[in-house]
Amino acid sequence: MRTDSRLARMLHVLLHLEQAKDPITSEQIGQMLATNPSLVRRTMGGLRKAGIVTSVKGHGGGWCLAKPLTQITLLDVYEALGSPGLFALGLSNVTSTCLLEQSANKAIDSALDHASAFFRAELTKQTVADLVLPHAQKVQELKDRQASGHKPV
Amino acid sequence: MRTDSRLARMLHVLLHLEQAKDPITSEQIGQMLATNPSLVRRTMGGLRKAGIVTSVKGHGGGWCLAKPLTQITLLDVYEALGSPGLFALGLSNVTSTCLLEQSANKAIDSALDHASAFFRAELTKQTVADLVLPHAQKVQELKDRQASGHKPV
DNA sequence: CATATCGTAACTTTTTAAGTTACAAATGTG
DNA sequence: CACATTTGTAACTTAAAAAGTTACGATATG
Numbered sequence: 001m002r003t004d005s006r007l008a009r010m011l012h013v014l015l016h017l018e019q020a021k022d023p024i025t026s027e028q029i030g031q032m033l034a035t036n037p038s039l040v041r042r043t044m045g046g047l048r049k050a051g052i053v054t055s056v057k058g059h060g061g062g063w064c065l066a067k068p069l070t071q072i073t074l075l076d077v078y079e080a081l082g083s084p085g086l087f088a089l090g091l092s093n094v095t096s097t098c099l100l101e102q103s104a105n106k107a108i109d110s111a112l113d114h115a116s117a118f119f120r121a122e123l124t125k126q127t128v129a130d131l132v133l134p135h136a137q138k139v140q141e142l143k144d145r146q147a148s149g150h151k152p153v
Numbered sequence: 154m155r156t157d158s159r160l161a162r163m164l165h166v167l168l169h170l171e172q173a174k175d176p177i178t179s180e181q182i183g184q185m186l187a188t189n190p191s192l193v194r195r196t197m198g199g200l201r202k203a204g205i206v207t208s209v210k211g212h213g214g215g216w217c218l219a220k221p222l223t224q225i226t227l228l229d230v231y232e233a234l235g236s237p238g239l240f241a242l243g244l245s246n247v248t249s250t251c252l253l254e255q256s257a258n259k260a261i262d263s264a265l266d267h268a269s270a271f272f273r274a275e276l277t278k279q280t281v282a283d284l285v286l287p288h289a290q291k292v293q294e295l296k297d298r299q300a301s302g303h304k305p306v
Numbered sequence: 307c308a309t310a311t312c313g314t315a316a317c318t319t320t321t322t323a324a325g326t327t328a329c330a331a332a333t334g335t336g
Numbered sequence: 337c338a339c340a341t342t343t344g345t346a347a348c349t350t351a352a353a354a355a356g357t358t359a360c361g362a363t364a365t366g
Contacts, residue, residue: 058333211364
C-alpha cells in the first residue's frame with residue numbers, strides 16, 4: 001500500500017487550526033491536504049475521540065482545537081490515529097515450530113520493539129507547538145537583523 | 154502491501170545453510186519458507202550479489218554460505234536485500250510550499266531518521282551466528298544439569 | 307542427451323491506506 | 337418551517353509494493 005501519511009497530515013492540520021479563529025470545514029482542510037472532505041472527516045474523527053479537536057455540525061460548523069498545541073504531543077496525535085503499525089518490515093511465519101525460524105523472528109522482533117520504543121520517545125519529546133519553533137526563530141532573527149540596520153547576506 | 158518478511162526469512166535460511174554440508178536447493182528452501190523456489194531464487198539473489206551466499210547451477214547444485222555466520226551482521230543481510238523501506242509511516246506532500254506542512258514533515262522525517270539509525274545500529278550489533286546463542290546456551294545448561302545429576306524442574 | 311537446478315522476466319494476488327460516493331443527521335439562516 | 341451547510345458514517349474502488357506464480361532459457365552433472 002502507500003505509506004501512511006496520516007500523522008504528517010494531522011500535524012499539518014493542527015498547525016493551521018491554531019491560526020484560525022473560526023472553525024475550519026472539512027472542505028477547506030481537504031484543499032490543504034489535496035484530498036476530499038470525507039477522508040478528512042474519517043481521519044480527524046480519531047482526533048476528536050481523543051479530545052484533541054472538536055467538531056461542530058451545520059452552518060458555520062467545522063473543526064477547532066480542543067486545547068492549546070503546547071498540550072498536545074506528537075505521540076498524542078499518533079495514538080489518536082490508533083497507533084498504526086510503524087514498520088513495513090515484519091516477521092516470517094510466527095506459528096512455525098522451527099527453532100531456527102523462531103530465533104530469527106525473535107531477533108527481528110526485538111530490534112523492531114526497541115526501534116518502536118525509540119520512535120515513540122521521539123514523539124513524546126515534542127509538542128505540536130514545538131514544530132514551528134524553528135520557523136518562529138528564523139522570523140525573529142530576520143526582524144532582529146532589520147532592526148539593527150544590518151543588511152541580509 | 155504485506156509486511157516485508159524477507160529479512161526474517163533470509164536469517165532463517167542462513168541458519169539452516171550453516172547446518173548443511175551440501176548445497177541446499179531453492180526447492181528445499183521453498184519448503185522451509187512455505188513458498189516456491191522462484192521467489193527463493195529472487196530473494197536470495199540479493200545475498201549472492203552481496204557475497205553472503207554462493208549458488209551452484211545444475212545437478213547437485215543449490216545454495217551455500219560464502220563465509221561463516223560470525224562474519225555476517227544482520228545489517229549485511231538487510232542491505233543485501235536492498236535496504237528496503239523500514240517504515241509504513243511517511244510524510245505528506247513533500248513538494249508543498251506551505252511552511253506549516255514543511256514543519257510537520259520535517260519533524261516526522263527527523264524522528265524517522267533517528268529511529269532508522271537506531272534500528273540499523275541494532276542490526277549491526279549482532280551477527281547471524283549470535284541469533285542462536287540463546288538456544289545454544291539453553292542446550293548447554295540442560296547438559297550441565299544432566300551431567301551434575303540434578304533433575305530438571 | 308536427459309535431468310537437475312539456477313537466473314530472470316512477466317504476470318497475478320494480496321493487503322491496507324487512500325480515495326470516492328452516497329446519504330442520514332444535525333445545525334444555523336431566512 | 338423550509339433550506340442550505342456541514343459533520344458522521346458506511347460501502348465501495350484505487351493504488352502501490354511484496355508475495356506468489358508461471359514460464360523458459362542457461363548451465364552443470366551423469
